[in-house]
Amino acid sequence: MDWIAVFTSLEAVCKENITALSGPPDLPYGDVSRRLVTCMRKIQDHGRALEPVVSGITAVYHHYDFDSDTPGNGYRTLVKVLQSCLLHIIHNGRYIASNCHRAFFRADHNASEMEAYGSVLCQLRALLYIAQGMLHDNSPGQLYGEQELSRWLVREYASMHKACFYGRCLGFQFSSSLRPILQSLIISMVSFGESYEKQHSGLGMAAFSLLTSGKYVIDPELRGEEYERITQNLDMKFWKSFWNLTESELVSGFASLTSTLVQVNLTLTIPPEPLLLPLVSDPRLSTPVSPPVAHWGPGPVNMRLISYELREGQDSKELLAFARTEAPPISLSLVPFGAQKRPPSPWLLIHFHGGGFVSQTSKSHEVHRPGWSLGWSKDLNVPILSVDYSLAPEAPFPRALEECFYTYCWALKNCHLLGQLLQQNRVCLAGDSAGGNLCITVSMRAIACGVRIPDGIMAAYPATLLTIEASPSRLLTSFDLLLPLGVLSKCINAYTGVDSETVQPTEGISTLSALGRDTASLISDLSHGASKWIQSFIPAEVLGSWSSSHQRSLDNKAHQRSVLPCSPDSSSGPRDYPDGFEPLRSERLSVIQPHSCPTVKNPFVSPLLASDDLLRGLPHVHIASALDALLDDSVMFARKLRNMGQPVTLRVVEDLPHGFLSLSGYAEEIKVASDICVERIREVFQQTTLPSCTRK
Numbered sequence: 001m002d003w004i005a006v007f008t009s010l011e012a013v014c015k016e017n018i019t020a021l022s023g024p025p026d027l028p029y030g031d032v033s034r035r036l037v038t039c040m041r042k043i044q045d046h047g048r049a050l051e052p053v054v055s056g057i058t059a060v061y062h063h064y065d066f067d068s069d070t071p072g073n074g075y076r077t078l079v080k081v082l083q084s085c086l087l088h089i090i091h092n093g094r095y096i097a098s099n100c101h102r103a104f105f106r107a108d109h110n111a112s113e114m115e116a117y118g119s120v121l122c123q124l125r126a127l128l129y130i131a132q133g134m135l136h137d138n139s140p141g142q143l144y145g146e147q148e149l150s151r152w153l154v155r156e157y158a159s160m161h162k163a164c165f166y167g168r169c170l171g172f173q174f175s176s177s178l179r180p181i182l183q184s185l186i187i188s189m190v191s192f193g194e195s196y197e198k199q200h201s202g203l204g205m206a207a208f209s210l211l212t213s214g215k216y217v218i219d220p221e222l223r224g225e226e227y228e229r230i231t232q233n234l235d236m237k238f239w240k241s242f243w244n245l246t247e248s249e250l251v252s253g254f255a256s257l258t259s260t261l262v263q264v265n266l267t268l269t270i271p272p273e274p275l276l277l278p279l280v281s282d283p284r285l286s287t288p289v290s291p292p293v294a295h296w297g298p299g300p301v302n303m304r305l306i307s308y309e310l311r312e313g314q315d316s317k318e319l320l321a322f323a324r325t326e327a328p329p330i331s332l333s334l335v336p337f338g339a340q341k342r343p344p345s346p347w348l349l350i351h352f353h354g355g356g357f358v359s360q361t362s363k364s365h366e367v368h369r370p371g372w373s374l375g376w377s378k379d380l381n382v383p384i385l386s387v388d389y390s391l392a393p394e395a396p397f398p399r400a401l402e403e404c405f406y407t408y409c410w411a412l413k414n415c416h417l418l419g420q421l422l423q424q425n426r427v428c429l430a431g432d433s434a435g436g437n438l439c440i441t442v443s444m445r446a447i448a449c450g451v452r453i454p455d456g457i458m459a460a461y462p463a464t465l466l467t468i469e470a471s472p473s474r475l476l477t478s479f480d481l482l483l484p485l486g487v488l489s490k491c492i493n494a495y496t497g498v499d500s501e502t503v504q505p506t507e508g509i510s511t512l513s514a515l516g517r518d519t520a521s522l523i524s525d526l527s528h529g530a531s532k533w534i535q536s537f538i539p540a541e542v543l544g545s546w547s548s549s550h551q552r553s554l555d556n557k558a559h560q561r562s563v564l565p566c567s568p569d570s571s572s573g574p575r576d577y578p579d580g581f582e583p584l585r586s587e588r589l590s591v592i593q594p595h596s597c598p599t600v601k602n603p604f605v606s607p608l609l610a611s612d613d614l615l616r617g618l619p620h621v622h623i624a625s626a627l628d629a630l631l632d633d634s635v636m637f638a639r640k641l642r643n644m645g646q647p648v649t650l651r652v653v654e655d656l657p658h659g660f661l662s663l664s665g666y667a668e669e670i671k672v673a674s675d676i677c678v679e680r681i682r683e684v685f686q687q688t689t690l691p692s693c694t695r696k
């Protein structure tokens with residue numbers, strides 16, 4: 001990217017607009033012209049200040065890439081986001097300069113648009129200063145600091161104005177074809193949040209959400225404000241319910257209209273019986289694998305078998321004895337009359353869904369548009385076993401891991417029932433986000449137990465480090481659409497068991513219906529405790545004066561000094577911004593709870609912290625990452641594996657957000673990214689080395 005050209009154009013556009021709008025008194029929009037001139041002056045100021053920062057970062061950011069063929073890390077992402085913002089400003093600025101004299105110029109609209117991008121630019125400038133501080137503080141090549149999140153950063157995050165990212169500029173950093181779906185998603189989320197707070201339920205909620213959504217379509221500022229509010233205030237129960245929307249009959253009904261139809265879609269419940277698996281080191285010996293026991297003792301595991309074509313074994317009595325499908329498990333109408341069952345496949349894909357460890361099921365990824373599980377079952381013509389592991393906070397670590405590992409072992413023993421060949425078969429693990437984490441940790445467990453490891457892993461934007469440590473890509477959590485920090489920290493606390501009690505699922509109740517269970521009592525004090533935690537840093541007089549308009553940048557330097565009780569605040573980030581600069585502040589403080597609980601450092605929670613011994617022997621790990629907060633997790637993990645001599649590939653898909661696979665079918669770019677994942681899985685299945693069971 002030619003940054004000199006970008007900054008020169010920005011300067012030119014600013015000057016052009018300032019001259020055009022402050023010149024002739026005959027312009028019909030006096031007030032709006034003044035707004036625009038003020039805004040362009042601020043943008044000009046930001047541009048001039050950002051130029052040296054950007055050139056400093058771009059001069060070194062390649063040192064943080066996985067390798068020279070795979071450019072991608074948080075520094076690059078931040079700069080790329082800035083670039084999108086500047087290009088929008090230049091584009092809009094040129095339009096304004098050449099059209100402001102025309103009769104049909106929508107002055108107010110254009111001014112609001114420019115102001116919105118101006119606010120985004122101001123916040124990005126703050127983040128780039130913080131990133132610059134990280135470059136300075138962190139050891140060379142390291143994307144994470146040595147210490148956990150500093151109090152300074154937490155306070156910065158808590159008080160920063162974020163609404164500008166969710167209003168007019170929503171999704172500006174992503175591919176333009178994604179903007180409509182992202183907009184609909186955010187509008188649904190805020191309307192849903194409003195009805196949630198009004199305690200509506202069921203159809204009432206749907207009707208209310210539909211009614212309220214109109215105002216968020218018309219008023220992007222209101223939408224931004226409201227989104228900022230709900231990401232900061234609403235509890236885990238809200239996020240669980242919204243993220244589980246795809247489970248609802250209404251949404252899945254719509255989705256199934258466009259989804260691929262498969263012949264086998266079978267939900268299974270496997271009873272908790274000990275298994276015996278051959279040892280890789282000496283297959284004549286076996287090792288016992290116990291069923292999941294953490295927190296409430298042995299319990300069954302739920303899973304779903306999906307197969308595009310009916311294969312031998314999949315309609316066997318033995319398998320159907322485990323079925324818990326309400327609807328007919330085998331869509332006989334889809335099996336052509338008189339058609340033969342297909343022979344077993346040499347391949348099996350075991351899938352762990354994402355959802356922050358707290359939400360979603362195999363169903364969320366099942367009826368989705370072509371591109372995700374069901375689509376993959378067709379693309380690869382492979383049976384897929386997707387695990388409905390127990391969710392946090394009811395089931396904190398290690399319950400989900402135990403259930404996934406148990407399922408993996410059960411599948412190895414019972415592959416003939418799943419439509420897979422017994423001999424010389426191949427098994428690949430795939431998952432996104434939290435599911436990517438589980439793919440890696442299940443394989444680590446297989447190594448530790450000495451049983452067969454999978455033949456490969458395909459992890460999409462996986463979480464590999466659950467400690468609250470700052471990295472440049474993680475700075476994106478301050479305005480991420482799907483994973484804002486306040487929400488992420490709730491997921492981490494739920495998974496690691498902070499502030500939660502465990503509840504044994506009721507016998508016979510599936511994970512799906514368990515999702516509807518009221519978890520409020522378990523986490524009711526989360527937000528209360530968290531706001532107290534944040535407020536403990538902030539003196540009462542400052543809190544009182546906080547509720548001013550978000551557009552007003554509070555001079556909080558004095559405040560910062562008074563808030564910071566000389567703590568040894570030496571980790572990443574500047575202690576202050578350059579003189580004369582302050583980001584915009586929010587009228588409300590974010591709720592984040594960065595508890596430092598030892599569980600987050602457990603290598604089976606944060607595989608990036610695992611010792612080489614635990615990782616040595618992992619199969620080929622294919623990682624697909626996005627323009628998201630977890631990019632540095634992927635880059636650092638891939639580098640760690642490569643430095644150990646482990647096989648690993650990393651592909652950074654630019655312009656797509658975290659969770660892009662869940663948005664399959666909405667944009668061509670996602671189809672391309674999903675195809676990359678499919679190709680990686682195919683490579684695992686077709687690799688010429690011997691299957692893992694025969695390797696020692």
Ligand SMILES: CCCCCCCC/C=C\CCCCCCCC(=O)O[C@H]1CC[C@@]2(C)C(=CC[C@H]3[C@@H]4CC[C@H]([C@H](C)CCCC(C)C)[C@@]4(C)CC[C@@H]32)C1
Binds near residue numbers: 184
């Ligand atoms: C200031 C800097 C400080 C840095 C501090 C760092 C903090 C720690 C960072 C990382 C630790 C990682 C911890 C755990 C990560 C877990 C990640 C993880 O698994 O996150 C997933 C959570 C669910 C979700 C949001 C997701 C992806 C896709 C989303 C889905 C897309 C569509 C789905 C809608 C419900 C569809 C509705 C349609 C309807 C018609 C409106 C939606 C939104 C459901 C939710 C998912 C990512």
